Amino acid sequence: MxxxxxxxxxxxxxxxxxxxxxxxxxxxxxxxxxxxxxxxxxxxxxxxxxxxxxxxxxxxxxxxxxxxxxxxxxxxxxxxxxxxxxxxxxxxxxxxxxxxxxxxxxxxxxxVPSGALAGMDAVRALASAGAVTGARLASTKPPAGFGRADIVDKTRIFAGNALGAARAYPANVNVAATLTLASGLPPEAVEVEVWADPAATGNTHEIRVESAFSVVTARVEGQPDPANPKTxxxxxxxxxxxxxxxxxxxxxx
Ligand SMILES: NC(=O)c1ccc[n+]([C@@H]2O[C@H](COP(=O)([O-])OP(=O)(O)OC[C@H]3O[C@@H](n4cnc5c(N)ncnc54)[C@H](O)[C@@H]3O)[C@@H](O)[C@H]2O)c1
Structure with a gap:
């Protein structure tokens, strides 16, 4: 053994x-x-x-x-x-x-596990060739996920880069940091939008990663763990x- x-x-x-x-x-x-x-x-x-x-x-x-x-x-x-x-x-x-x-x-x-994201295998492959030219993430959660019960319409609450997103929402946008680290781009070069949507039932993360030879898009509609709804x-x-x-x-x- x-x-x-x-x-x-x-x-x-x-x-x-x-x-x-x-x-x-x-x-x-x-x-x-x-x-x-x-x-x-x-x-x-x-x-x-x-x-x-x-x-x-x-x-x-x-x-x-x-x-x-x-x-x-x-x-x-x-x-x-x-x-x-x-x-x-x-x-x-x-x-x-x-x-x-x-x-x-x-x-x-x-x-660093892929966490709530999908597509990190392909992003990793592109990054290993130093080929990634652009990376974008859009994350959407119910307003309660951001402690924003005041939001009643779908609202973009952040637009900027991965470093700004980590500073503004350290508990919510680990996905931006994971995408950054997988892509090999500096955090300032990774575009991030964060949305609070009262109609959302779970957390959705969409990525688009561009390179000279492939474009990777991936979308995850995540649901809470049935045994542990906090994660x-x-x-x-x-x-x-x-x-x-x-x-x-x-x-x-
Ligand atoms: N990468 C991803 O996609 C992803 C997805 C979900 C959660 N996360 C992250 O995972 C982390 C854990 O999430 P969670 O929902 O379990 O959070 P949580 O708040 O439920 O649990 C954190 C635990 O850490 C304990 N703790 C705090 N400071 C400590 C210390 N100094 N020593 C020992 N224990 C300490 C707290 O008492 C608490 O029990 C968070 O940072 C969250 O943002 C990442």
Whole structure:
């Protein structure tokens, strides 16, 4: 039998519970939930709750499921220790450049799952040829998703680039940061629109990525996880799918 990865989860909110639950249920061959870190919520898992430093030391890989502002502290524990990270709050990688700077001096790897987006396989392929010439994202959510119950008509609440979007909506537009990182373009070059729509029943993300030899368009109409309505079913599953790729004998896409 090959190596068993000890995996930690930082943050046991909506996303962290989906990820830790998948690990604890044994659905990921070759991986086990080793420890968690959480400041407020209860720990329903049968593993120790520890601080970020102890988590980094106890684990081969840590899944970040935190608010953006807490990600630099987790990275400061994991990267010097050489502990790999899965970062779902990709906006933090744009907002806190010190994370990617520290990463350059570390042997740890950072994995950014596709989250609530589709089409990242094709974008990655174009980016590997340095061929991406333009990238655009439009995200639409119900107004409550932005804490804007006052909005009664479909309204564009942001138009700008991926860095501006991450600053304005760090909890909502990780997709803009993920698209940026996959495309290889600087965040200032990725165009982003954010819409609040009272008629929307879920979160919709549409991308258009242009290159000299292909144009990629992809649209996801995301629904909440039936077991955990606070997180989108696709985003939670994307973390578990990213973990599965790390030990899978056959990797597609
Ligand atoms: N990439 C994507 O497509 C995508 C999709 C959905 C969510 N996300 C991101 O995933 C992250 C998690 O989302 P969520 O819905 O689970 O959020 P959440 O608010 O439900 O959970 C965050 C948890 O982190 C805990 N926490 C905060 N600071 C901490 C600290 N210093 N140490 C330990 N625990 C701490 C909180 O107590 C909370 O339980 C968010 O940043 C969200 O924006 C990304």
């Amino acid at each position: 090959g190596k068993v990865w000890n995996v930690g989860v930082a943050g046991l909110g909506a996303m962290g519970r989906v990820v830790a639950g998948g690990l604890a249920s044994g659905e990921l061959p070759g991986m086990r939930l080793a420890a968690v870190a959480e400041v407020c919520a209860e720990n329903p898992f049968d593993v120790p709750k520890v601080d970020f430093c102890a988590l980094a030391l106890a684990c081969d890989l840590v899944c970040e499921c935190l608010p953006a502002a807490a990600v630099p502290d987790l990275a400061a524990a994991c990267l010097p220790a050489g502990t790999d990270m899965v970062v779902i709050t990709s906006a933090a990688l744009l907002l806190y450049p010190e994370i990617l700077e520290a990463h350059r001096d570390s042997r740890a790897r950072i994995f 989108s079913a696709l985003a939670g599953r994307s973390v578990l799918a990213a973990l599965r790729r790390l030990t899978a004998p056959l990797v597609v896409g």
